[in-house]
Amino acid sequence: MENSNNFFEKNNIIDNFLALTASTFDAHSALLFMPESENSPAKLISFFSMSEKSIQQGVQISQGKGLVGWILKNKQPLLYQIPEENRANLGYYSDETEDSIHSFMGTFVSGNGALCLDSKKHNFFSDNQQKLLDLYGKLLPQLFAIVQKSFQATTVEQYFQLLEHVADLKKNYNGWSPYLRKLLQLLSVSLGFEYVAFTSLSEKKEHYYIDGEYPSITAKKEFSFSGGLVGWVYKNEEIIQNDGKDAVRNLPLYAKNDDLPVFPATVCIPVRVEKNIAAVLCLASSSPKEFNSDFKIITRVISEDLAQFLEIVALRYRVQKYKNK
Numbered sequence: 001m002e003n004s005n006n007f008f009e010k011n012n013i014i015d016n017f018l019a020l021t022a023s024t025f026d027a028h029s030a031l032l033f034m035p036e037s038e039n040s041p042a043k044l045i046s047f048f049s050m051s052e053k054s055i056q057q058g059v060q061i062s063q064g065k066g067l068v069g070w071i072l073k074n075k076q077p078l079l080y081q082i083p084e085e086n087r088a089n090l091g092y093y094s095d096e097t098e099d100s101i102h103s104f105m106g107t108f109v110s111g112n113g114a115l116c117l118d119s120k121k122h123n124f125f126s127d128n129q130q131k132l133l134d135l136y137g138k139l140l141p142q143l144f145a146i147v148q149k150s151f152q153a154t155t156v157e158q159y160f161q162l163l164e165h166v167a168d169l170k171k172n173y174n175g176w177s178p179y180l181r182k183l184l185q186l187l188s189v190s191l192g193f194e195y196v197a198f199t200s201l202s203e204k205k206e207h208y209y210i211d212g213e214y215p216s217i218t219a220k221k222e223f224s225f226s227g228g229l230v231g232w233v234y235k236n237e238e239i240i241q242n243d244g245k246d247a248v249r250n251l252p253l254y255a256k257n258d259d260l261p262v263f264p265a266t267v268c269i270p271v272r273v274e275k276n277i278a279a280v281l282c283l284a285s286s287s288p289k290e291f292n293s294d295f296k297i298i299t300r301v302i303s304e305d306l307a308q309f310l311e312i313v314a315l316r317y318r319v320q321k322y323k324n325k
Contacts, residue, residue, distance in 0.1 A: 013147050018048040025129060027117040028101065031092060032140070033061060033068060034113040037245065042072055042113055044092060054097040066091040067104050071114040077107040077137075079130045081123050090118065092325040105130055107137035115140060140201055159298045162190040166302070170309065177212065184214035187302070191295075193283040195263065197253070198306075199223075199230055200279045208234055211256075211279070219259045230280050233268045237277045240268040241296075244288035253282060265289040269303045273310050283304065 014032065029049035033042035041060040049055050063073040066089040071078050074192035090098050103124035106116035115137045119125065165186055173179050174224045184196045197213035202222075207228065209222045225231035229240055229251050244264030252258055253266065263284035271279040281303055289295075 006219065013143065014046045014049070017140075017143060018046055021115075021133075022048045022117070025105075025117050025125070025133070026119070028119050029117065031055075031116045032109070033072070033116070034111060042068070047092075051093070051097045054095050056092055056094045060094050062089050068092070068106060068114050068116055071106045071108050071116070072112060075108045077130055077134055078105070079125055079127065080104045084122075105133060107134045107139045110141045110176070111144075112201075114138075151222065156294055158190060159294060160299065162186065163301065165190070166305065179323050180212040181214065184212055187283065188214050191283060191298075192289075193265075193267075193285045195260070195282075195284040197282040197284075198279060199282065201234065201277065206279070211307075217260065218254070220254075223254045223258070228252045228258065229266055229268050229281060230254055233270050233280050234277060237270050237272075239270060240266060241291050242266045243291055244285065253284060260284075261286065265290070267299060269299055271303050271307045271309055271310065278310065279306070 010045040018030040018032060021027070023027075029047060029051065031047040031049075032045055034045050035042045043060045044056070044058060047055055047057075061068045061072070063069055067078060067080055068091060080103075082104060083264075084102070090101060090104065093101075101118045101122050102122045103119040104116070105115050105118075105125040105128070109115050115133065117125070117133065166183065169179060169182055169186070180198055184198060188194070188196045195213070195215070195217075197218075198211045199208045200211040201208050207222055207224055210218055223231060225235050229242075230253055235241055242265060245268075251266075252262055253260055253268075263286055265285040267281075267283040267290055269281045270277045271281055283299075
């Protein structure tokens with residue numbers, strides 16, 4: 001099961017579930033491991049522990065590695081009483097806390113995950129408790145769905161707020177450059193991309209230039225149509241949406257030496273004025289992104305709104321130029 005885990009960062013339902021689980025079983029720690037993709041190691045996405053500072057946050061465990069890895073590999077529950085003379089082989093504590101753990105219990109979670117409990121007491125967990133934990137594990141996919149819906153609802157609300165802010169910017173328009181600077185900053189914060197840029201086609205259509213960027217970090221401002229993602233969009237007039245999950249597709253935005261890091265996740269959207277491509281809006285992130293239908297809708301709306309606004313700005317410029325004559 002593909003699992004971006006983004007919604008876990010914005011919702012504490014899973015945290016509360018693990019706290020309740022730990023309390024129910026009187027466990028020292030309760031932990032949930034889920035993979036970011038089907039074949040990747042399972043990542044610790046949430047936990048509750050009496051030794052919170054000892055937990056390696058974000059630790060990843062491969063199939064077959066230790067007790068948690070055994071559950072992932074065999075897709076079966078595990079009840080294990082750890083002998084006094086042996087280490088627990090848990091893999092998620094960062095200090096000697098692991099040496100004091102003497103009981104472990106875990107169950108497989110649909111989607112190649114594992115729900116795990118441990119205790120410092122000897123022979124603590126029982127077969128009946130294992131069966132109850134299995135039921136908890138089967139409830140988790142349903143809980144994921146609830147959390148996902150909650151996350152999507154929050155995201156949609158944020159998108160509406162973004163559109164309201166964009167409308168406010170246009171009402172208070174005070175020149176193209178300051179407007180563009182504020183817009184790019186707004187898109188960066190609202191959509192969660194570290195770098196946002198707006199490039200425009202040169203008047204003779206021989207190259208393109210960076211009209212605005214946030215943050216302003218690119219030394220070179222003019223580029224040819226070869227060697228980068230943006231140039232490809234100008235030539236092919238098609239959108240690029242690279243979620244960053246395929247490392248082979250990591251390409252520079254502008255050119256090989258554009259003074260920018262290679263961003264795994266990139267979105268390059270052609271902006272058309274009078275049916276011809278005139279600009280490209282770029283969004284870039286150093287971490288993978290999920291491009292769901294809501295995201296695609298909001299980026300299309302923003303690009304179309306920019307196109308309409310460019311036409312208005314261009315018309316104002318032509319009118320002012322005529323008046324000056």
